[in-house]
Amino acid sequence: MHHILCGLAANPALTSETVDRLIAVADDDIATDLAGRADLSRSQAVALAARVQGSAALLAYEGRLTAADIDPGAQPDAALALLDGGTGPAEWARLLAVDPARERREKLAACPRLPSDVVETLAADPEVSVVAELARWATPHTAARLAGHPHAEVRLAVAANEATPPAVLASLVTGEGLPAPRRCLVCDQERPPFVHDPECPRLDCELPPGAACDGSHESTVHGIREAALRNPATPTRAVVAFADHPSALLRWALATRPDLPPHVCEQLASDPVPGVRGDLAGNPAIHDGLIRVLADDPDPDVRRALAHHPGIPLDVLAGLARTTRIGATLLPRIAVASPDEVAALATSTDPVTRMLVARRRDLPPGPRDRLADDPDAKVAKSVAGHPGLSEARLRTMIDRHGVSVLAQVAANPDAPPALLEDLTRHEPPVHKVFREVARHPRATAPALLACLADRKARPWAAGHPALPPSAIAELLGDGDWRVVEAAAANPSLPPAVVSDLTRRM
The missing domain is CATH 1.25.10 (Leucine-rich Repeat Variant)
Incomplete structure (x- = not known):
């Protein structure tokens, strides 16, 4: 019966009276389905929140409850939901900033537009996880202040925050201009030097695999640099020197940045780690010459990533498609091909090239029908789901190619x-x-x-x-x-x- 009630709770054809009956017997699962109903009235939402306390936050996020419907003392999670949406009163934030539950203070720290006194309270919280959460979403001013926090975990959060001022991010990368951190999660729990066993058998251990501290908090400092390298707000001049860093993870983070100068791209294109080259291959910063170099990369994952480059020349893409398994997906370069390019692709003598363009779903009638009549099953399969194909053409496709196109024809919205x-x-x-x-x-x-x-x-x-x-x-x-x-x-x-x-x- 429980699964029936869960299904009924989501049934859009129910009468209001039936919804009321379901609210009266709702548990957490039923309440989740009821909360998503488009026809749920405000009075029903209030009744559901009273019946199932755990549903109040979901209802608040859905916009079914307002501040007038919520008691922050009895329904703190719902109050947090409104604060997260920017509609909760400032008094609620002050109340929750001293909530005994650490998890609630963490959620509060991620809320936007907090009063300045609440920010100060959270920045001084005894739990580093609360301060770190504040740092991750803080305004530029607060992020800059927390960049010098004595705990490295807070600095890690600052490094990931895109609102952090560029100059501060540069300091986090280089370590210049900031006092050295005094603590990290590792030395909070273990006496340095300590390296966490990746196969740690302790069920209650929360340290990440390989976390290490010899007094310099090295694993967290490494994480700070990696986060800053991935942060688009970090100045280019502060990151280019990492192209030959001993850490593959740092080079990997660098390879994704779209602001890399050509000489750094060329350096990373010969990196010994395929993952670095693969991320570089999808980077819009690389030029045509480097694209052609990477097209001959021995690693298929690198070539596959290159196929998704938005600016790859069509002739290079066609060559990649013949030597690399790309998957049944519309590639970015094909999606933006001009009408003339579409026409040329659709009439190519190479069936793999025709298959690439057949995956578009906005083809003009001429190329669309031509591809549907293609003698190559893979081409027909790729275009079979295209809107606008006539029943006669779909049936002809089935007669010609059989079971290889049946599922794609069945998915055609005009079948x-x-x-x-x-x-x-x-x-x-x-x-x-x-x-x-x-x-x-x-x-x-x-x-x-x-x-x-x-x-x-x-x-x-x-x-x-x-x-x-x-x-x-x-x-x-x-x-x-x-x-x-x-x-x-x-x-x-x-x-x-x-x-x-x-x-x-």
């Missing part, structure tokens, strides 16, 4: 109902077809009944409004809880069945 029914009757059956048809808005009752035979498609079919009401009601007794919830949430569930279920609550 007519009769074609979807035929696809579910295909021999041999294709399981992916059932999953696509089960969630297709044009699926008919016969097609959906066929989809119920497929285990993975069954939950989708159970929730489809075109499924016959008698079948939906029968699925309420299914052995798969996902099917039960989907059926109960189906707006075509007969009202008489809903009434019977609510009487049994």
